Amino acid sequence: MTGLSWRRLAALLRKEWIQVFRDAMTLRIIIAIPIMQLFLFGYAINTDPKNLPTGLLTTDHTKYERTIVAALKNSGYYNVTPLATEAEANEGLADGDLLFVIEIPPGFDRAVDRGESPAILVDADATDPTAIGNATAALASLTADIQRDLPPIRRAQPQTPPFQFVVHARYNPEQLTVLNIVPGLICIVLTFSTLFVTTLSITRERERGTMENLLAMPVRPVEVMIAKITPYLTIGYIQVGLILIASVLFFQLPIRGSIPLLLAALGLFIGGNLALGVLFSTVSANQMQATQFAQFTLLPSFLLSGFMFPFRGMPLWAQWAGEVFPTTHAMRIVRGMLLKGNGWTEIAPDLWPLALFTLGAIGLAVWFYRETLD
């Protein structure tokens, strides 16, 4: 009586399978939403913004000024407007009206002509590093472009550049890499779509009145849990497939690591979320409560997993809190495997916490599962 029974488990699985796949509407939503989110987030988080508002500060209008401004505009990243005072420049940066202030120092012309290679100061608002990353990177090639437009005397001395751009990243000197976002997004989208589906599983049985019947029958709690999770694991894999294909096709994401290992790791991640959903469902009195539990989990998964902010930049307590969420570990695994080509040894430190989390969630769900109506 106390042992598990494969026949009972098979019966429960069959039942859950039919119920999940017969509900066509929910199924369509489950498949469509992650793809929609990927595109929404993927395009909303523009990694290569152009036409950024730029202020130009000059004391004396130089003969090279026009050439430099034209080159900046032609790069597509800078939308240059002249400024009158330095106070205006500071205010513009602080308010967010300007992302860049380009300052050409006094006596610039003479310094260029003498071959002193003077500096042009570029003040950048680095609060959103991804926003300015490509624009600042483009400056280097601008120097070469401008050199072509210089008078022959200056062109004859290619060993010393006519001038230099000195970028001063204000507010946030550390900058993020751009490819971080889509791999992180994969984990966030999966957290979204998998956590909620099982969150409703047990409360639904309770609210429809079928729980009383299920309890009256000789089924074991673990059997119920496994049966609730398995159909959605399949759906989770369909989502993973679609998301990876879409990421490669539309966001040019590289997959440098082993695909089977990546799928195995993601399976564990999905399993963890589904188990957490079942746990929420078990401890909740109704579907509303269960949904709220899931929502409370989503926000920290967003904020503390390293998706929104660089993980290393967070305060220590936030990093510790972040370690609790499966999304954090999945994000490291996925980023590492896609971008760095990480393998088994590199992802192991994040794989076992995922496994532990999944087992823990199922264990707790079984522990909280009441076999009577008390």
Add this chain to the structure above:
Amino acid sequence: MNDRVIDVRNLRKSFGARKVVEGLSLQVEQGQICGFLGANGSGKTTTIRMLCGLLVPDAGEGQCIGFDIIRQAPLIRRHVGYMTQKFSFYEDLTVFENLDFVASVYEMRNRRAAVDDIMVRMGLADRRNQLAGELSGGWKQRLALAACVLHQPKLLLLDEPTAGVDAKARREFWDLIHDMAGEGLTVLVSTHYMDEAERCNRIVYLANGRIVVEGGADQVARQSGLITFEATGQGIDNAARALRRMSGVEAAAVFGHALHVAGTERESLERAIRSFANLEWREVEPRLEDVFIHMLSVKEAAP
């Protein structure tokens, strides 16, 4: 001793401060159909749930189909068929899928054959592939009954199985219950319908978590000490209204062409009906319904 399928003593159960069952003892013999009656909230459902192990009693002891109701609840579940008050099978599964699920969960041998048999017996074969949610009340109830008896339980616990079902379906349902009782199945059924109560071998009437009366239908009527007069003639509706306010009259109600007046004190009752000499009076057996309404009002009067 062994043919007592249910034998429990002093069951108690409260939810918070509310005492739902207060010292209930019940014995039901094998093959008996025992009717469970009482107002809403009198403890019928709670008692049934304690008997099948879905609720743990706060106090009390006893056995159900030979297993201890406290220590061996999982074993009881395996051998009891429990039909819940609300339809509790899966509306998004077909008739066959529901029954097949139940048969597999009970790890039945020859699952397919057993499911086919029960569908034929309950007349569900034609609806095999219909979704349970699309069935009418009567058919849902049949499906639920089929699912409850599929694993050949020794005891059937039915919690208001015929609520919201039409008269014909109710009649057929009770015929099935009697057939199965004839084969040795013991049935405990709760109901609000008096005609159904009359089809039970034994009635147990509950009020405030205690048994008030029990016995056969006629015994219960006699035990109540209720005296009933029936009148026919012109103006029974007005007479009923007037009589209800007179002392000694507990109930005065019109059923079709006849007025029933009931009370416990013969003298004052006779005095009351004498004011309506134009009607034709005769003493009759008390109706079960009058008996129960009488008991309800007694309960309300006593603290």
